[in-house]
Amino acid sequence: MTNRRQFLQSSLLAAGALALPGAGAAATTNRARVVSTWDFGVGANAAAWRVLGKGGSALDAVEAGARWAEADLCNPTVGRCGNPDRDGVLTLDASIMDGDGRCGAVAALEDIAHPVSVARAVMEKTPHVMLVGAGAQQFAVAQGFEKTPLLTDQAREAWREWLKTAQYTPQINAERQQRPGDKSNHDTLGILALDAKGRLAGACTTSGMAWKLHGRVGDSPIVGAGLYVDNEVGAATASGVGEEMVRNAASFLVVELMRQGRSPADACREAIERVVRKRPEASKQLQVCFLALNRDGEVGAFALHKGFVYALHDGGKGPHDQLHESASVYTTEQK
Numbered sequence: 001m002t003n004r005r006q007f008l009q010s011s012l013l014a015a016g017a018l019a020l021p022g023a024g025a026a027a028t029t030n031r032a033r034v035v036s037t038w039d040f041g042v043g044a045n046a047a048a049w050r051v052l053g054k055g056g057s058a059l060d061a062v063e064a065g066a067r068w069a070e071a072d073l074c075n076p077t078v079g080r081c082g083n084p085d086r087d088g089v090l091t092l093d094a095s096i097m098d099g100d101g102r103c104g105a106v107a108a109l110e111d112i113a114h115p116v117s118v119a120r121a122v123m124e125k126t127p128h129v130m131l132v133g134a135g136a137q138q139f140a141v142a143q144g145f146e147k148t149p150l151l152t153d154q155a156r157e158a159w160r161e162w163l164k165t166a167q168y169t170p171q172i173n174a175e176r177q178q179r180p181g182d183k184s185n186h187d188t189l190g191i192l193a194l195d196a197k198g199r200l201a202g203a204c205t206t207s208g209m210a211w212k213l214h215g216r217v218g219d220s221p222i223v224g225a226g227l228y229v230d231n232e233v234g235a236a237t238a239s240g241v242g243e244e245m246v247r248n249a250a251s252f253l254v255v256e257l258m259r260q261g262r263s264p265a266d267a268c269r270e271a272i273e274r275v276v277r278k279r280p281e282a283s284k285q286l287q288v289c290f291l292a293l294n295r296d297g298e299v300g301a302f303a304l305h306k307g308f309v310y311a312l313h314d315g316g317k318g319p320h321d322q323l324h325e326s327a328s329v330y331t332t333e334q335k
Contacts, residue, residue, distance in 0.1 A: 033314035034061060034193040035299050037239045037291055039323055040078070041311030044069050044191050049313050058193040058201035059098050059120075066094065066116035066203040069189040076158070077187040080113060080150045082207020086166070087214045088159050090151045092207055093221040094119045099200035099231030105130040105221035111147050112140045116205045119221070130221060159211070168211050188220050190227065190237030192293045200295065202229045202237055209242075218242025224252035233259045234294035236267070239308070240287040244275055254292050264292035264300025265327075272302045272329060289326065301326035 034048040035041070048065035051057070070079035070092075077083070084090045094115035095105035104123025107130060109115050118140045122131055131139050141147055188206040195201075204220040204227045219226035219242035226242065228251035229235040236254035238245040245251065250271055257267035268290035276283045289303040291310050301310050301324070308326040 031297055031314060032194060032196045033293070033297055033299075033312065034065065034191065035291060035293055035310055035312045036065060036191040037189060037237065037289065037308075037310055038187060039309055039311070040069060040073050040075055040189065041191065042313075042323065043073060044189055045311050045313035047072075048191060048193055049315065052193060052195055053315055055196055057197075058195040058199045059096070061193040061195065062191045062201045062203040063096060063116055063120055065191040065193075066096070066189060066205045067114050070094075070114050070116060070205055073189075074152075075187075076155065076207075076210060078189050078206055081152050081155060082150075083155050083210035084151060084159050085208075085214045085216070086162075086168070086211045088151075088156070089214060090155065090207060091214075092150075092205070093217060094203070094205040095221045095223055095227050096120050096123060096203040097201065097223060097227055097229040097235075098123075099229045099235070101230070103129055103223045103229075105223060106136040106140075107132040107217045107221040108215060109133070109136045109140070111150055112137060112145050113148060113150065114145065116203050118143070118145060119203075129223060132217070133215075162211055166211075188218075188226065188237075188239045188242075190220075190239055190291060192229070192235040192237055192291065194293060194295070194297055198231075198295065200229050200231050200235045200293070202227050202235045204237060219245035219250070222246060224249050226251060228252045228255045230255055230259075231295065234264065234292060236264075236290060236292040239289040239291070240304070244279070244282075244286060244288045248274055248278070250275075250288075250290065254290055258292065258294055264294050264298050265302065266300070268292050268300050268302035269327075272304060275304065276329060284330070291326075303328040305330045 032052045036044045044065035047068035048061040051061040074081035091108045092115040093107045096119045097103040104119040192202045206220045225245045236251040254267045289308040291301045303326045
C-alpha cells in the first residue's frame with residue numbers, strides 16, 4: 001500500500017493534471033459540455049452532442065449518450081453485448097438524474113434494449129425512483145418498450161468458457177480486455193452533461209459484473225452511489241466495483257465535497273482517499289474511479305489504480321475533444 005507521502009504526492013499531481021483548459025473560474029459562462037467514463041465515452045459524447053450542439057437539454061443529451069452505448073456499442077459490460085451472470089442470464093441496470101433532483105432507475109432488467117429510457121419513464125411517469133426485475137420489465141412493456149432477447153452468441157460463448165472453472169475474481173481494469181472468455185467483469189458508462197442554459201444531468205448504464213450472482217445489483221442504478229446531480233453544485237458518476245461505491249455513497253459524497261468548495265478533481269481525490277482509509281487491503285485489488293463536473297464546467301477525475309480514462313467534448317476543436325487519463329493512488333496497473 002502507498003504510504004502517506006506517496007498518497008499526497010499523487011493527490012497533488014492529480015490536481016494539476018486535471019486542470020483542463022477553459023475550466024474553473026474562466027468557465028463560468030456555463031458553456032455546454034459532456035463528459036463520459038472510459039474510451040467508449042467518445043461515442044457516447046458524440047451522441048449527446050447532437051442534442052447539446054442544437055441547444056438541447058442536458059437531460060435529453062445524457063439519455064441519448066447512454067442509448068448509444070446500450071445499442072450501438074458492443075462491449076461486454078454495457079447493454080446488448082453485456083456478459084451474463086453465473087446462471088447465463090443477462091440483466092441490465094441504469095439510472096438517470098436531472099439537476100432539479102428528479103431521478104429514475106431500473107435494476108436487474110431483462111430483455112429490454114434501453115434501460116436508461118425505462119429509467120427516465122420511471123422518473124417521469126411514476127411516483128417511484130426505482131423498479132427492479134420482473135416489475136421493471138412489466139412496466140417497460142406497458143410503456144411500449146419492445147421485449148427482445150439480448151444475449152449475444154459471443155457473450156453466451158464467454159459464459160460457457162467461464163463455466164469450465166467457474167472462478168470469480170474481479171480484475172482491475174478488466175473491462176479494457178474484450179477477448180471471448182476473458183474475465184471482463186465490470187464497468188459502466190457514466191455520462192454527465194452541462195447544457196447552454198446551465199442545467200446539469202447525468203446517466204449510468206451497465207450490464208454489471210460478469211458472472212455475478214443472479215439478482216446482484218451494483219451502484220449504477222442507485223442514486224447517490226453510481227450517480228448524483230445537483231444544479232446548485234455539480235454532478236458526479238462512479239465506475240469500477242460497484243459495492244465500494246454503495247458502501248461510501250460515493251457520487252453523493254463527491255457532489256457534497258464540491259458543495260464545500262472543493263474542485264471536481266479534489267472532490268474525487270478525497271472520495272478515493274476515504275475508500276482507501278476504510279478498506280486499505282481491498283483497495284489494492286479493486287478498481288474504483290470517480291468523474292465529476294461542476295456547475296461552472298470544470299471537470300475532474302481520480303481513480304484507485306492507473307488506467308482510468310474519460311472523454312470530454314465541448315464542441316471545440318482543441319485538446320478537450322479527446323481522452324484524458326485520470327491520476328490515481330496506485331500508479332502501477334495490475335496485470
